[in-house]
Amino acid sequence: MSASQGSSAAPSGADLAVGTAWAEAPCPVLVVDRHGGLVRVNEAARVLLRGAAGGDGAAARVPSWLADAHRRVSDGLPGADPGPPTGTIDDRFFEAHPTPGADGDVVWWLVDETGRHHAENALSDALARSEILAEVSSALLSSLNVPRCMEVAATMAAEHLAEAAVLVGPPQGRRHPLTYARRGGPVTQVTRRVDVSIVPGLPEALQGFPPVPARWINPGDIPDWVIPDDFAGPVGSVIVTPLPGHGLPAGALILLRSSTEQAFTENEELLARLFAARAGSALSAAGLYSEQAAITATLMQDLLPPPLTSVHGVEYAGGYRASQDQERIGGDFYDVHPGADASRSTLVALGDVAGKGLEAAVLTGKIRNTLHALLPLADDHLQVLSLLNGALLTSHHTRFATLVLASVRRHRGHVELRLTSAGHPPPLIVRNDGMVEEVPTRGTLVGALPTVTARTVEAVLAPGETCLLYTDGITEARGGPLGDDLFGEHRLRRALAECAGMPAEAVVERVRMLTAQWLGAGGHDDMAAVAISAPKPGSLAALDGRADGGNPRRHR
CATH class of the missing domain: 3.30.450.40 (GAF domain)
Structure with missing residues (x-):
């Protein structure tokens, strides 16, 4: 059915319902009969439908989306969606509002919602993009x-x-x-x-x-x-x-x-x-x-404590634990510098730099490099400590360190030691009978005072005996039943007494296990230990040196 404004035609039921307001409405208005035919349109609708039809308005028909909505209204069916029906006409987005008449005609008021529709789509797209990007x-x-x-x-x-x-x-x-x-x-x-x-x-x-x-x-x-x-x-x-x-x-x-x-x-x-x-x-x-x-x-390779093994018929073992479990390096360190041959002493150094973490590890690297450069002077512990002290005093670092040096040489089946402490806990020797002796070496720490004083002590290990160098992170480990007791030197001595006759690696592992149990989940400082053992006759380490007997000397 063709559309006409039809102001002279007999009024329909819809006309009687809305009067003539639809004809003068600024929005497009369509009057559609009960059969879906287009009865009348106002001027705004005529222009819209003419553009949608691409020419003569007589060829215009009710859009399909509006025809579907009209059938539901005419038949009294509920809408598929809450709210008014929507659709497009000539690339414009409309929302349709019906006014039913008594004879089945319906006046459809079309409200242009193109701007809102585009804004909602843009917002929806932006939200989708945000979700994807998140x-x-x-x-x-x-x-x-x-x-x-x-x-x-x-x-x-x-x-x-x-x-x-x-x-x-x-x-x-x-x-x-x-x-x-x-x-x-x-x-x-x-x-x-x-x-x-x-x-x-x-x-x-x-x-x-x-x-x-x-x-x-x-x-x-x-x-x-x-x-x-x-x-x-x-x-x-x-x-x-x-x-x-x-x-x-x-x-x-x-x-x-x-x-x-x-x-x-x-x-x-x-x-x-x-x-x-x-x-x-x-x-x-x-x-x-x-x-x-x-x-x-790459840098860590030079900062991590080295793996230790047997050198010139002497057993060495080391253990290290940083103050933070997620860190691999800290302020405790140890090194073993083998002599050129079995007749030359091996230099062992174990130290503790004030502080912890990466800053302390950087200074340990400086100390270790300096000690390596001073190896030709290793027989004179006091001179080595004095030169190291001077290097630290002229460094931009403001930290100090404690240190213990041990010159180790195997002689006639025994191991001869020269031990020097610079502000460090004195070494402990585990004898074959279970006695634990403290080596009476004392000295001032390095990097704090203009001069260093230290006492060097000689000791001898019989086959099966061990000397332990350790840092105070072990004795000062807090834990126990109440979580705030120090592990202490007395517990360390008791643990070492149970290690009589054990190889160096077993001694270090025993100390590490006991301190770990004592700590539980509590915090702790860096911990390091080095065991120096005279191997028993017939062991693999003993085969690397002389296995003949001799009378051991204690301390001198």
């Missing part, structure tokens, strides 16, 4: 491993942004690390030599330049190496965007859609750039972490 950030920042981070970035890009994603890492020589991901498929990571210059926008993206619009990229120019295996159909749309990093680009991201998928929209390009910014930041952080971890591991 998920992406959480997933990417959960790992500081570069290959794992690349895998996660490519997987999430394929899941949320495209059918397939290719992450191109910065060049490694003439090769590039490549991560391929396909929606719902596996992730593949390879490093190969590829020509990035033939991919539109990729050379610029790898240098950190802004991306070119997707509409400027011809999908036919994409080389085969970019397309993942089992990609569905020819490439229909492409995005190439940089992965901005911290100072340097972290690579580039290529997003692919097949010709059967909708081409990337401007909003999707914006989302891809936001995604790439987060992925680039995460990859850059992972790269910096890996670089710092590698540097730290």
Whole structure:
């Protein structure tokens, strides 16, 4: 039925219900009969429907979405959704409000809600982007491993942004690390030599330049190496965007859609750039972490206490525990510097730098390096300590240290010791009969006073006997039943008495086990111990030196 304004026609039931207000309404108004026919329209509706029909208003009909709503109103059926029906006419979004008449006609008032509709869609899109980006950030920042981070970035890009994603890492020589991901498929990571210059926008993206619009990229120019295996159909749309990093680009991201998928929209390009910014930041952080971890591991090799074993027929064993369980280094240290041959003494040094953590570890490294440089003077403990003291006093470090030095030489099956303490707890010797003796060496600490004074004491270990050097972190460990008692020297002596005749490694392990049990979950200072043992005849260590007997000397 054609539409007419029909002001001279007999009034319908709808006309009687609303009067003539509909004809003068500024919004489009349609009068539709019970059969769905368009009876009358006002001028605003006539212009709207003429544009929707592309010409003559007589060809206009009730839009399908409004016809469906009209049938429900005419039949008295409830609406499928709460609220008024909505739909589009000529790219405009309308909300329809009915006024039923007595004869079945309905006046439909169309309110233009295009602006609100676009705003709601934009808000919905923004919320969806925010959810995606929040998920992406959480997933990417959960790992500081570069290959794992690349895998996660490519997987999430394929899941949320495209059918397939290719992450191109910065060049490694003439090769590039490549991560391929396909929606719902596996992730593949390879490093190969590829020509990035033939991919539109990729050379610029790898240098950190802004991306070119997707509409400027011809999908036919994409080389085969970019397309993942089992990609569905020819490439229909492409995005190439940089992965901005911290100072340097972290690579580039290529997003692919097949010709059967909708081409990337401007909003999707914006989302891809936001995604790439987060992925680039995460990859850059992972790269910096890996670089710092590698540097730290390299430096740590010189700071960690060395593994100890048998040297020139003498057994050595060491144990170390930093004050914080998550740390590997601290202020306690020990070293064993073997003599050139069995006739020359081996120098053992164990010390404790004031403080804990990395700062203390840096100073331990300085002390250890200085002691290594002073090895030609190792027979004169006081001179070594004096030179070390001078080096520390002229250092920018304001910390001091305690130290104990031991010159060790095997002679006729026994082990001869010269021991010097510089402000350090005196060594303890475990005799074969279970007696524990304190070596009476005393001295001032290094790095605090202009001069160092110290007393050197000689001792002899018979086969099976052990000398223990230790730091005060062991005796001052707080724990026990009440959690605040010191482990103390008396408990250490009791533990050592039970170790009579044990090899050096067993002695150190026993001390470590008992102090750990005493501490429980409590805090503690750095702890270090070195055991020097005269091996029993027939042991592997004894075979490395002389096994003939001799009368041991005690202290001199």
